[in-house]
Amino acid sequence: MQALERSMKIAALLSDADQGEMSISELSAQSGLALSTMHRILQGMARQRMVEQDEQTKLYRLGPVWMEYGLRLYDSMDYVTKIRPELERLSREVKESVYLSRPSGNEAIVMERIDSEENPIRINDPLGIRIPLHIGAANKAILAAMPEDRVRRIVETLIPEEKRDDFYIKLQQIRDAGFAESHGERTPGTASVAVAVKDGLGEVIGAVSIGFLDYGLENERLAYLSEKVMEAGDRIGRKLGAG
Amino acid sequence: MQALERSMKIAALLSDADQGEMSISELSAQSGLALSTMHRILQGMARQRMVEQDEQTKLYRLGPVWMEYGLRLYDSMDYVTKIRPELERLSREVKESVYLSRPSGNEAIVMERIDSEENPIRINDPLGIRIPLHIGAANKAILAAMPEDRVRRIVETLIPEEKRDDFYIKLQQIRDAGFAESHGERTPGTASVAVAVKDGLGEVIGAVSIGFLDYGLENERLAYLSEKVMEAGDRIGRKLGAG
DNA sequence: AATTGCTTTCCGTTTATCGGAAAAAGGAGG
DNA sequence: CCTCCTTTTTCCGATAAACGGAAAGCAATT
Incomplete structure (x- = not known):
């Protein structure tokens, strides 16, 4: 072939x-x-x-x-009707760019981006790019919400043996906090906060994240963003859970 | 191959x-x-x-x-930053589903749909489907805005000889009115109004349309919708023209 | 008019594809 | 637990379809 x-x-x-x-x-x-x-x-x-x-x-x-096929798949996934309006709302609330990622194998695809119309700063991860699941807040949020055996399999292919224990601890911290954050992991000077989203069956279908400039950021702002991203995650989860 | x-x-x-x-x-x-x-x-x-x-x-x-590739193409076309916000705005204004189609050969692909959150009625043309350019308001708006020789080539492959003259007259009416409308052409009981959108170089890059139920519709409502769709088309055209 | 840098076509060789048939894997029913 | 049936997967020799070097076109550029 x-x-x-x-x-x-x-x-x-x-x-x-x-x-x-x-x-x-x-x-x-x-x-x-x-x-x-x-x-x-x-x-x-x-x-x-x-x-x-x-x-x-x-x-x-x-x-x-x-x-053609990409859009059809996209449309078959409840994005347009259920998820996107919530992302719009979140973006308007926090006035930052908002992303949705979806796991696929050992990576996640950036599925959706809403640029804040009021905030001229664009971090602009392009739609469609694949990012390994251990990189970035969104992807770590996804990993932290997956069943343990699946996490183990993914971690073992992505992370060298000596660093795995640290990584598992990091995942546990994400579960405890209820959200993930990353600073300058993919793009220097930028940070993001993220939560995983599950469908009605408890499957992790992706993560919502907020991307912003990591410069002169007060703790209150960070707390506010993580609070808002968790709320949005809840709302989407409830929409998907209800059917 | x-x-x-x-x-x-x-x-x-x-x-x-x-x-x-x-x-x-x-x-x-x-x-x-x-x-x-x-x-x-x-x-x-x-x-x-x-x-x-x-x-x-x-x-x-x-x-x-x-x-993956579909989203990258999508993202490379100014949709996210320039076009989609205008579609959102139009959808909020008229409280109906709003579409964006894009020509490709003798057909157009439905690229984007914004469902009105306040209007529970969903006509719901799925994203990604291909529709021949002579069907529907959006596609006729696209045709009516194309250079004459290209129109002629397309019409000659899509429409039987004896019906072509009528069709050309219809296209001229669309040019005169500034918008296209269709009633029950693809889905019985539904109608739509549409305008073509051109980029900075004058190329037709697609059409904005509003889809709605064609039942007990007053003339004023129709006039309102066509007015609004033309305004949205203008705004998008200006955004693209400016760069 | 000749040169240069590309795209496209040609065609004999070879190798990757083809699909019938057999084997394996999974269920359903006894 | 075993058997029968359905569906998926593997095998392998014949053959057609892909391969790519080389030559021919085409179109700017000097």
Whole structure:
């Protein structure tokens, strides 16, 4: 099944590209595939609308199928009707950017971002990026809310042996506090607070988080943000629990 | 490149499936592919995370890559920061569901939906579906705003020869009125009003529309909605034009 | 007009895909 | 607990489909 493998590699390259566009020779160079091979695969991908080629510049970019299926999945997950309005509310309350992440394997995908309209500062984690589950407040909140055996399996693949005990202690602190916080873990100068969200069956379906600048922050503000993020998490959980 | 073709066919089947899940034998039956072939392809797709298999039920469903790339594309299009807040505002104003569609070939994809929190009635076109450009108010608004040669090419592939003249007249009416409306075209009992949205370069990037129940509707309400949708279209256009 | 830097097509070789058939795994019923 | 049936997974030799080097097109640039 190497055609698929190569296609997905190409999709990944395009997704990370500067303007989301690359020439056939650039792709060939970066992937190590021969030009003719690359050309043939791109033709095939284009027929499936996985990529499209700019008529003028000949550059390739990702096609519409990704969004098509992506949006359908998104819409099938109660986001639009149940979760997003709560995120909007939280964002208006705290006047900061608010995120929703969703676990997927050993990582979480940033599913949703609401930028505060009143706060010009944008930390702007892009939607769709994957972040390992041990990094950041949102992901640690997710881990802390998962059943123990699953946590153990994930921790054992992500964290070197000698650091695991510290990490388990950290997770327990998150459970005790009811929220997770991180400072400068992914982006220097920024911090975030987060809580996990469970569906009606008790499954962890993601985490709500607030991202903000970690500069000259008073303790009261931090307490306020963590209070608000917990409230939002509660409200979403109740919405999902009720059906 | 038949592996790709088959994979995308499978993705399409899964996307249309009941709960978004199908067994390998169901897939094999519906696609006409041999079980072993289907199994091999699904394994390959699973390695690329295009599908995932439920550990208990063995059923397959679409994997996370679609959302990953879909969200990144979505985020690269100014939706989150510029367009969505205006849709929220429009939805709050008119207390109805608001949509954003985006053209892609001869069709448009429903990119965004804001359900009014105060109005319990949900028409609920799902996100991600493709609708031919000659169907519905939003899509006709898009067509009416496109350059003439492009319109002609699209109309000639979508509409039978004897009905084209009527259609061109309809498009001109939309241009004159400044908005498009449709009644029961896709879903009986529902109607919508829409305007096209252009970016800074004058390219049509989509249409904003309001969907509502077409029952006992006074003329004033219709005039109000069309007025509001045009205002929202203007605001978005100006945001995009400014950069 | 010639050069350069790309994209696209050609085509003989080879290798990865194909799918029928057999094996394994899971349930349902006795 | 065992048997029968359904569904999933693995095997493997034949074959068609992908491979990629090289040549041909195409379009700016000098």
